[in-house]
Amino acid sequence: MAERRSASRQKAYRRGHHGEWLAAAALMLKGYRILARRHRTRFGEIDLIARRGDLVLIVEVKARRTLIEAMEAVGRESERRIEGAADFWLSRQSGYGKLSVRFDMVAVLPWRWPVHVENVFYGGN
Template sequence: MASKQTGPQLKRPPADPKRLKAYRQGHSGEWWAAQALRLKGFRIVARRYRTPLGEIDLIARRGDLVLIVEVKRRRTLQAAMEAVTQHAQHRILNASNLWLARQVGASRLSLRYDLVAVLPWRWPVHVPGIF
C-alpha cells in the first residue's frame, strides 16, 4: 500500500555544528524577511518552497503581484546582491515556473524576483526586481 504524502518534505537540520548554525541563521533571516514583507502588505504564501528543480526562500503575494524572494543574510547589501549568482537565478526561475504552473488563474498573476537582504543590526532591506 502506497503512503499518502500530505505536505512538503521537511529538510533535516545538519549534524555538523557549523552547518547547524548557518541553517538556524537562515531560518532566522527568512523570518525577518517575511516580517518586513508583511509590514509592506504582502501575504506570505510559502516559505522554503521545495521542488525537484530548486528551492524558493519566500513566495509573497499582494493582489495579482507575486514576489519570488531570495533571502540573503550577509554583512553588506553589496555582498547580498552579489550572492545571487547566475546559478541561483537559474534555480529560482525553474522552481518559480513550476510553482506558477500549479496555480489556478496563473495567467492573471505578475511575477517579480526580489531580494531581501538581512544585514547585521538593521531592518531587512527589500530590493525589488533583483533579476
C-alpha cells in the same frame, strides 16, 4: 572534525531560518501575504513566495554583512534555479495567467531592518 562541521551547519541553518523569518515580517509589514516559505521543487528551493493583489514575489533571502555582498550572492546559476522553481510553482496555481511575477531579494544585514530589493533579476533571461 565532523562534529565541528555539523555544528557550523546547524548554526548556518538557524541563521537562515531567522533571516527568512525577518524577511517575511518585513514583507508582511509592507502588505504582502506570505504564501510559502522554503518551498521545495525538483528544480530547487524558493526562500519565500509572497503576494499582494495580482503581484507574486519570488524572494531570495540573503544574510550577509553588506547589501553589496548580499546582491553579489545571487549569481546566474541561482537565478536559473529560482526561475525553474518559480515556473514550476506558478504552473500549479489556478488563474496563474492573471498573475504578475517579480523576482526580489531581501538582504538581512547585521543590526538593521531587512532591505527589500525589487527586481533583483528578471526571469526568462
